[in-house]
Amino acid sequence: MWSTAREIAAGDVVIVWLTRDLLQPLLITPGKDFNSKFGNYRHSDLIGIPFGSKVGSRNGKGFINVLRPTPELWTMALPHRTQILYLADIAFITSWLDIKRGSRVIEAGTGSGSFSHSVARSIGATGHLWSFEFHEARATKAREEFTRHGMADIVTLAHRNVCKDGFAIIDTVDSVFLDLPAPWDAVDHAKRALRKDRTTRICCFSPCMEQVLRTVNALNEAGFTEITMYETLIRPHEVHQIPSLLPIGDVSDRLKKAEQRREEKRLRQIANARSNLSGKRKRSDVADGEPVEGADDTGNKRVKTDDEDEIGSRIVAEGSEANCNPPEPVRVANFPDTLSSGGEVPSTDAHMSSSKINLSKAMPEVRGHTSYLTFAVLAPAAKVADPLGSEVSAHHV
Numbered sequence: 256m257w258s259t260a261r262e263i264a265a266g267d268v269v270i271v272w273l274t275r276d277l278l279q280p281l282l283i284t285p286g287k288d289f290n291s292k293f294g295n296y297r298h299s300d301l302i303g304i305p306f307g308s309k310v311g312s313r314n315g316k317g318f319i320n321v322l323r324p325t326p327e328l329w330t331m332a333l334p335h336r337t338q339i340l341y342l343a344d345i346a347f348i349t350s351w352l353d354i355k356r357g358s359r360v361i362e363a364g365t366g367s368g369s370f371s372h373s374v375a376r377s378i379g380a381t382g383h384l385w386s387f388e389f390h391e392a393r394a395t396k397a398r399e400e401f402t403r404h405g406m407a408d409i410v411t412l413a414h415r416n417v418c419k420d421g422f423a424i425i426d427t428v429d430s431v432f433l434d435l436p437a438p439w440d441a442v443d444h445a446k447r448a449l450r451k452d453r454t455t456r457i458c459c460f461s462p463c464m465e466q467v468l469r470t471v472n473a474l475n476e477a478g479f480t481e482i483t484m485y486e487t488l489i490r491p492h493e494v495h496q497i498p499s500l501l502p503i504g505d506v507s508d509r510l511k512k513a514e515q516r517r518e519e520k521r522l523r524q525i526a527n528a529r530s531n532l533s534g535k536r537k538r539s540d541v542a543d544g545e546p547v548e549g550a551d552d553t554g555n556k557r558v559k560t561d562d563e564d565e566i567g568s569r570i571v572a573e574g575s576e577a578n579c580n581p582p583e584p585v586r587v588a589n590f591p592d593t594l595s596s597g598g599e600v601p602s603t604d605a606h607m608s609s610s611k612i613n614l615s616k617a618m619p620e621v622r623g624h625t626s627y628l629t630f631a632v633l634a635p636a637a638k639v640a641d642p643l644g645s646e647v648s649a650h651h652v
């Protein structure tokens with residue numbers, strides 16, 4: 256798929272990255288110009304420069320980046336002839352359908368070919384994609400693109416109404432993906448196309464619940480199991496990077512030293528309180544002229560009294576109150592289970608390195624409903640002996 260050379264050549268497709276939201280495919284054709292609000296560029300000036308280059312415009316109005324196409328970039332840049340599948344759905348469907356190197360897959364309809372490009376890359380030269388489209392102009396355009404993008408050996412595109420005429424493929428494919436207005440009409444045809452010697456999978460992509468329900472009925476009737484519906488939504492995350500983190504060893508040393516200082520201060524306060532109390536008592540004892548219970552030879556009072564205990568504990572309490580000024584929030588940067596964010600940053604996820612931490616906060620707003628994804632599984636046929644003694648495959652009725 257696409258050029259793997261380091262430099263751009265005539266006839267290559269490049270993706271022109273203008274802004275994050277504005278990407279455009281460009282077929283490099285010597286003699287042509289590319290004009291945009293970011294300036295004017297000659298195609299011939301792009302020939303020979305490496306893919307990924309940043310190129311300044313001829314009229315000084317800005318710059319563009321010329322990128323090597325990938326299925327992801329193609330989905331972001333392709334000319335829309337229909338609604339298309341976007342990357343979150345594509346990734347989820349590919350994973351659930353277990354599409355991988357060597358897989359044989361059916362998709363209908365082809366539409367703008369967004370899903371087809373990702374599938375073609377996943378299955379590689381050892382797999383095959385049969386793509387069906389009943390709109391003739393769309394089928395022709397998609398076929399041209401598949402050829403230009405080097406996918407002709409991997410993808411076979413047929414102009415066909417699959418609901419009416421089926422796929423004309425029997426017991427062959429590992430998975431089927433239906434992005435059609437009436438997928439339930441193609442479920443039996445899909446079952447016929449799926450191989451029966453192993454577990455196979457189907458996915459139907461429909462924008463509304465009424466369509467989902469009709470599809471689920473059709474899947475049930477056709478004997479598919481594990482029918483499951485998903486919706487892929489996009490939830491933006493706000494990411495904060497917190498600098499100046501300490502390694503956990505330093506944090507622990509700092510905490511130990513702070514604790515030691517607090518303990519020394521507490522003991523000093525108790526000692527001061529005791530000596531004040533003892534001074535007061537001594538003065539009053541001397542004034543009264545009475546011997547004090549527990550006084551030593553010199554007349555000094557024994558250290559421990561109930562009063563003292565009270566004062567001691569009051570001081571400890573005050574001391575701890577004084578020390579209750581929270582220590583500076585410590586952010587630990589080593590292990591997720593020792594993470595302390597100091598309650599400052601609402602965190603739902605944390606990524607750490609030895610000197611930095613990334614905290615992310617999920618935004619309440621959820622975007623991106625495109626469609627509901629209904630998945631199902633077709634179990635392999637059980638082998639049963641037929642009356643003539645040979646083995647036949649029994650499948651769902």
Ligand code: SAM
Pocket residue numbers: 337338339340363364365366367368369370371387388389390393415416417418419434435436
């Ligand atoms: N998945 C495609 C993509 O990612 O670019 C988009 C598919 S588009 C939403 C649906 C396509 O299905 C349309 O191009 C339409 O012409 C085609 N279609 C609708 N009914 C069909 C049928 N019965 N047989 C074949 N194609 C059909």
